[in-house]
Amino acid sequence: MTTTPIPLKLMADYDYYPLWQMNEVGNLDPDQLSLSTILKKHLKNWAEWYDETLTVDDPTSSGFKNWRDSLLFEEEGKFLWRQLQEELGTEYEVFYFSQLKGRILDLSEMRKVA
Template identity: 35%
Template sequence: MSRRSRRGPRQRRFRRIKLMTDYTAFPLWGIADEGRWGGGMLSPAALPISAELVDRLWRWAAVYDQLPENNFQWPSAEVEAEFHAEGRRLHGLLRDELGPEYEVWYFDEATGGVER
């Protein structure tokens, strides 16, 4: 019996991660090894990040989840600015907690750009 068959199907581990909100989703996404976006939403349990950071990520995503209730408009410029500022803070915290073994990208909702 091979080692692989004893452990069950091999689970793909993502070392490239994108921080991006999407409605009703956890805001971390795997990036396929080929360099294209893909791989799907990641479970917070699959990553070595603190419970505090997981909570902040959920709270940040919850702000975005409220947009459909407001006709997909930000309630105010201040709320929108704070959302983007928190996204950048979370990007830095993720990079710090995950360390050099992970490449963490951030999708900036304001510009539509992706940055590392």
């Protein structure tokens, strides 16, 4: 009997962990998953990097300072997506929400960066 993988979304959001169980409310602490210490650290750093783009006094002006920083953040997100998929195996299906495109990327788009 095959089990349906648990859908998990990698998505940065201010002041939250970057992991979300799809179809559930709230985000997911990476410590709740069987992930390597280094991947947990990378996820934390990626979330902190995004948090640093928040302008508390004027949230509408939040964002990366330039296009290059946006691209670097996106590439790191895609790297993390690949690492999550590898470490979590078939128990989870990991999706990536692109800040640049404002949507979840489909697998064909993700394979282009692998």
